[in-house]
Amino acid sequence: MIENNINYYKKISDEALSSLTSNQKYKFAVNEKLLQNNISNFMKIDDSTASKELIDKYKKDMRKMFNTANIEYNKVFNKLNATDDEVLKQKILNDYADNGIIGFKAKNGARWNIETYSNMYTRHVNNECVRNSVLEQSKKQGKEKVKISTHGTKCDLCKPWEGKILTFEELETAKSAGLFHPNCLHIILFVVERIKF
Ligand SMILES: [Zn+2]
Numbered sequence: 150m151i152e153n154n155i156n157y158y159k160k161i162s163d164e165a166l167s168s169l170t171s172n173q174k175y176k177f178a179v180n181e182k183l184l185q186n187n188i189s190n191f192m193k194i195d196d197s198t199a200s201k202e203l204i205d206k207y208k209k210d211m212r213k214m215f216n217t218a219n220i221e222y223n224k225v226f227n228k229l230n231a232t233d234d235e236v237l238k239q240k241i242l243n244d245y246a247d248n249g250i251i252g253f254k255a256k257n258g259a260r261w262n263i264e265t266y267s268n269m270y271t272r273h274v275n276n277e278c279v280r281n282s283v284l285e286q287s288k289k290q291g292k293e294k295v296k297i298s299t300h301g302t303k304c305d306l307c308k309p310w311e312g313k314i315l316t317f318e319e320l321e322t323a324k325s326a327g328l329f330h331p332n333c334l335h336i337i338l339f340v341v342e343r344i345k346f
Pocket residue numbers: 302304307328329330333334335
């Protein structure tokens with residue numbers, strides 16, 4: 150699924166760049182098929198309320214992303230057409246080729262281009278659905294705790310929680326403190342109860 154996304158957003162970024170280079174207008178359009186495909190894949194992983202809310206937000210944000218991309222494209226297009234200076238024109242084109250359409254801000258203020266943003270977001274929702282599914286199953290099985298996976302993280306947001314066994318309440322605290330941030334690789338594991346003799 151992620152592969153399809155990567156290819157698609159690379160394709161439209163390239164199309165936009167060649168349109169700019171030949172001084173053509175370009176319009177990013179929502180790829181409904183890809184979007185619906187992603188959504189049904191997410192729903193297959195987990196259809197809990199938490200995941201549904203997240204998926205709903207994803208759908209809105211992805212549509213909004215195309216508006217932002219068009220506004221940004223037009224800005225660059227107008228900037229190119231506002232000058233006759235060939236050196237400046239080349240600089241604007243190079244910037245675009247290096248950075249792509251930038252207009253998406255992460256919570257921490259980082260700026261993303263349409264490719265990195267959509268790929269990051271799609272992967273994030275996918276991972277969240279996987280986590281939610283383990284959480285839901287744990288609850289259904291009457292478990293009271295879950296475990297956070299370990300991979301020797303260097304991320305300060307996740308380090309305090311890595312490998313920890315947490316109650317559902319503690320898990321919520323961990324999440325609001327930054328665990329499972331975008332691009333976070335941590336997953337939720339089932340807690341295996343020891344057999345008592
Ligand atoms: Zn993490």
